[in-house]
Amino acid sequence: MGTPGGMTFVYLQDKTEYVVDPNGTNPPLRYTKSVNTYDAAYGNLLLTRLTSEAAPTTPYRTIKRVYYPRNDGTTYIVNRVAEEKLFAGSESGTCQGQTRTIYDDYSGYAAYNQAPRNGQLKEVWQAGQGGAACDANWVRLVAYDYDPWGNRRSETAANGSVVTTAFDNTFHAYAMSVTVQPDSQLGGATLTTTYTRYGMNATAGGSGLVGQVQSETDANGAVTLYTYDAFGRLTEVRRPGAGFGNPATEQIVYTTDQGLYVQRHLLRDDGNGDASASATYLEERTFYDGLGRVRQVQKEYSSSQWSLVSQRYDGLGSLAAASAPYTSTVSGVTYRAVNWSGLAATQSTSDRLGRINQVTQPDGSKTCTFYQNRQTAVIREQSTIQGNDITYRYLQALAETDAWGRLLSVKEYLGQVGSGTATCPTPAWNANANGVTTYAYDIADRLVQMTGPDGAVTTITYDLLGRKMSMNDPDMGAWSYTYDMAGNLLTQTDARNVTIGFGYDGLNRLTQKWQSGSSSGMVLADYSYDASDGATQFGKGRRTGMRAYVGGEVNNSASWTYDKRGRVTAETHTIDGDAYTVGYTYDSADRVLRVVYPTQSAETVNVAYTAQGLPGRMYSSVDYVRSGNAVYDEAGRLTQLKLGKQSNNNNPVVQMAFTYHPWTASGGLGRLQQVKAGTSANASSLQDLTYGYDTAGNVRWIVDARNNGQRQCFSYDGLDRLLSGFTGDAICAGYDDGTGSWVYDESYSYNNAGNLISKTGQGTYGYGVAQASTCPEGALVKRHAVVSTSNGSSYCYDQNGNMRRRTIGGNTYTLTYDDENRLVSISGAATASFVYDADGNRVKSVMNGETVTAIGNLYEKKVVGGATTHTKYYYFNGQRVAVRVAGVLSWLLRDHLGSTTVTANGASGERTAELWYKPWGENRGTPYQTTPTTYRFTGQREDASIGLYFYNARYYDPALGRFTQADTLIPNAGNPQNLNRYSYVGNPTHRFR
Structure with missing residues (x-):
């Protein structure tokens, strides 16, 4: 291509990318081709036409660029893109995207045709907000301003908030402060972060190269300090509360060993949160080879042992093997040579294109x-x-x-x-x-349609800015959305024609939700931020309060207090005029050290940690878990947990043991093998469960040694969906009705879309037909919602797919939902009502004459006939291990799903209650006594009087094996079974919670 000066340059005219057989035995399998067109004067790329082998001569999409060069003899700026358009097909096709870029001191989307004076990016605009076509409904995404040295000193967002950066006065290169200023009409706090830098305005302490950050002070006055080595590598971090005179919160040490580069990361482990205390550290070492690939990671395990994970690579640089965690004695900072032949490892092979062939x-x-x-x-x-x-x-x-x-x-x-x-x-x-699911996209690669294996179609539309404008789903119905200039969701209209409006402050934080979609509608919830007193509350930039409304009046509220590190130190919920506060303190590693329960049933529970950094002790005036009574293996799995302390000796009240299948055992792969629990006199007097798996990780059998060795057996189809559950013989060859209590024999079947179409006890299920015209919303059709079962049950749904009525055994229950699709009441054969906070957490329930107020998962107050009962829950390593009801402590034992199975007396360890479950969560047989908690199957809350489990976001019917509401989220659209919005965890009930 020639230029005005007679010179020529080489340019990319077209590029074709092929996918070929790695063995070279086939012609190209597919290709894409981009063909470029340039202007003759300056060589700017004007058009890019993209085609594929599907239509080699017809562009699939075209990108068109426009320039307005300045070449006036004084200024030569010729390569700034002024406009870019995306077209379906050729450049004469339908415009599917339009962006304009404004330079220097020009402003407005119409100024895109002004030649730049110095080429500084000033504004970016996009067309097509709200479903409009190109050249309409312009949105200014961002605007910039510069200082005389060319630094970008301000950035104005679409909502009017401004980020201002002040640079140093010496080099004019380093940010000394960054301020976020919200639009005054929208509100919100001004947040400023300031910096000191080595060689410039640094104070005493630390070291670093010129310009490196020494300190960072946030809007709450919290100061984080940094230290570097002579190469400018970060070596120390001191979080707020720790000065240069205190031990570092984190240390990073760099060294080498045996030709490998080593990075040691040490996290301070003070155990009490005292910044001035002498320091010990949790250490993790990472060894890299010369190509920067991780070869080995070493973590502290015990005083003499380290937990190691090693990796190796093939000749093409692909990962060839990664070991399971194993232990080794390490002296000093030393790479441990690996004997791969004797090591449990995941091995991979790849083809010559680097694609994975096999994982073993x-x-x-x-x-x-x-x-x-x-x-x-x-x-x-x-x-x-x-x-x-x-x-x-x-x-x-x-x-x-x-x-x-x-x-x-x-x-x-x-x-x-x-x-x-x-x-x-x-x-x-x-x-x-068995089923085929298809997907379709628009020109901008956005998913616009999914057709499930049963032909159910979900469609999605977008505006030209990529914002979802509508969705039409076979279960949820038709929804529509609008947005503000910044892309925040403004309104949401569901299939019931209920519209919710959302308000935001100048920092794009949600401040309010309204009914009917505008601020004139009834308030549903509001949220507040930035409360701070500089002494005990450091809430700038953080959410500090929220309120939930019912009938336009405040129903309940919550508030949070933070320390300088942004950790929650107090959480207060006010319900029915009563305030309940939970307090927290932390150590230097930000781990919880103490939990203070509400004053209504006051108690402070402390936590201490092991050499691995895992919970090792939990205590108040009661030793819930004594020091040394929690033991973990090299993979961080709990192997021993001893609960409580007997009054007359140091023995635990209840002891639990967990063993795991060897990594190399077929179907084992380190999975849970056995759970045992009992007293010091009999280690399995309370629980003794053994598990077997197939190589896909499905539980194939469970043996309950305490129930006369009873074996539960499970079978699965090719999609890992449960086909049968029964009490069987020693090899699960058939049903055994004579071993143990509560025998059962059930089978299940599905269609290709994951609908459960038959289940023992329910019969066959009816789907895809109109529900009864007598249903509250009439004869609607919801593709994946159960309408009837052959045992005589029937069900009704609303336009959003919420179950509105269920008739079971002649008993009818009517379910009512609020504007946010939350179940708020049940009437008919049973009555219940529920109240939620502004985040959607259930905080109050009234059922069966009981009023329960719940503060998270820690505390409950139950009122029955004027009598009040306080309940507290205790958690260790993330698991619920105990409950105290009216001052009486009980230990909670669980199975592999986290289901509460056995309850033991807090003082003696004697069994006080026991539950058995069928695969879908129904009670199996008659429970032994009354379990003192409603957290039961999979650790979720059972609302027994209405026959449902509360799974936090939705309710679940264990008898039906389905959720009562369509899931609003599809976790993985590429897995067709996830498209069924009612199925219970994809139907492998013994594999996932």
Whole structure:
């Protein structure tokens, strides 16, 4: 291409990217091609047309750029893009995106055609807000201003908030302060962060190169200090509260060993939060090779042992093996040589394109990936183990992508692939699938349609800025959305035609929710921020309060107090005029040291930690877990937990033991093998459960030694969905009705969309037909909502997919929801009402004559007939281990799902209650006595009087095996089973909570 001066330059005219068989035996499988057009005067890229082998001569999309060069003899700025448009097809197609860029002292989207004077980016505009076409509904996304040295000193966001940066007066290169100033009409605190820098305005202490940050002071006056070595690498961090005269909160030490680069990270472990106390540190060492790849990680395990994870790579640089955690004695900062032949490790092989071919787990189970044209086949193992015998079973799923790498379809299969040997079989590319799910996209690569395996279609529309404008779903119905200039959601209108409006402050923080979509509507909730007194409350930039409204009046509220590090020190909930405060203190590693329960049942529970940094002791005036009574293995798994202390000796009241399958045992892979609990006199007097798995991780059997050795057996289909659960013989070959109490024999089936279509006790399920015209909302159709079962139950739903009425055994329950789709009342065969806070947490329930006020998961107040009972819960290492009701302590034992099974007396350890469950959460048989907590199946709250479990966001019916409301979130759209919004955890009930 020629230039005005007669020179020529080489430019990229077109580029074709091929995907080929790595063995080179096939022609290209697919390709994409971009063809570029430039202007002759300056060589600016004007057009990029993108095609693929699907339509080689017709562009799929085109990007068009416009420039307004300045070449006036004094200024030569010719390469600044003024406008960019995205078109469907060629540049004469429909515009699907438009951005304009304004330079220097010009302003407004119409000024894009002004030639720049010095080329500084001033404003960025986009067209098409709210569903409008190109050249309309412009939004200024950002505006910038500069100082005389060219530094960007201010940035104004779409909502009018301004971020201002002040630079040093010497080099004019380093930020000395950053201030966030909200728009005055929207409100919000002004937040300023200031810096001191070495070689400039640093105070005494620390070291670093010129310009490196010595201190950072946030809007709350909290100061974080930094120290560096001679190479400018960070070596110390002191969090707020620790000065240069105190031990560092974190240390990073750099060294080498055996040709490897070593980074030691040490986290201060003071155990009491005292910044001036002598310091010990939790250390983690990471060893890197010369290419910057992690070769080994060492973590403290005990006084003489370290927990190690090692990795190695193949000749192409792909990860070839990663070990399971193992222990080793390490003297000094030393890389430990690895004997891979004797080490449990996950091994991977890749093809010459770097794509994964096979992953082999330490237990020998395999996942293999094959590639053909645009299809990818994943073959995974679901083999079963009986003694030393393995019955190999491999299952496949196929995914297809388009030329742009977007997922087009997923095919799911139920049947076995191959002949059942230890080797991965080749895919059955042309086999008939159990279900096919397809996906469609717009020109900007946004997902616009999903068609499930049962033909159910979900559609989504966007504006040109990429904001979701509408959704039409077979279960949730049609929803629509609007946004403000900054992209914050302004209104949401659901399928019931209920509109909720949202308000924000100048920092884009949610401040209010209204009914009917405008500030003139009834208030549903409001939120406040930035409360601070500089002494005990450091809330600037943080949420400090919220209120929930019912009927336009404040119903309940919450507030938070923070320390300088931003950690919550007090959380207060006010419900029915009573305030309940939970307090927290922390150590230097930000771990909770103390929890102070509400004064209504005051207690301070302390936590201490082990050498691994894990919880090791929990106590108040009562020793819940004594020092040394919590033991973990090298993988951080709990292996021993002793609860309480007997009054006449140092023995625990209850002791628990957890063992795990070896990493290399078939189906083991470090999974939980046995849970035992009992007293000092009999270590398994309370619980003795043993688990067996297939190689996919599904629980295949559970043996309850205390229930006469009863064995529960489970089978699964090719999508890991539970097919049967029964009490069986020693090899799960058939039903056994004579071993242990509460025998059962159930089977389940599904359609290709994950609908449970039959279940023992319920019969067959009816879907996809109109519900009864007598339902509250009439004869609606919800694709994945159960309308009836052959045992005589029937169900009704509203337009959003919320269950509105359920008739079971002749008893009818009517369910009512608020504007935010939260269940607020039940009437009919049972009555109940529920109250939620502004975050949607349930804080009050009235059922069966009981009024329960709940403060998180720590405390409850129950009022029955004027009598008040206080309940407190105790958690260790994230697990609920005890409950105290009216001053009486009970230990809570759990199974692999976290379900409460056995309750033991807090003083004697004797069994006081026990529950058994069926696979979907129904009670199995008659409970032994009354369990003193309603946290039961999977650790969730049972509302027994209405036959539902509360799973925090939704309610679950264990008899039906379905949720009562459509899930508003699809966790993984690429997994077709996730598209079923009512299914319980994808239907493998013994694998996930």
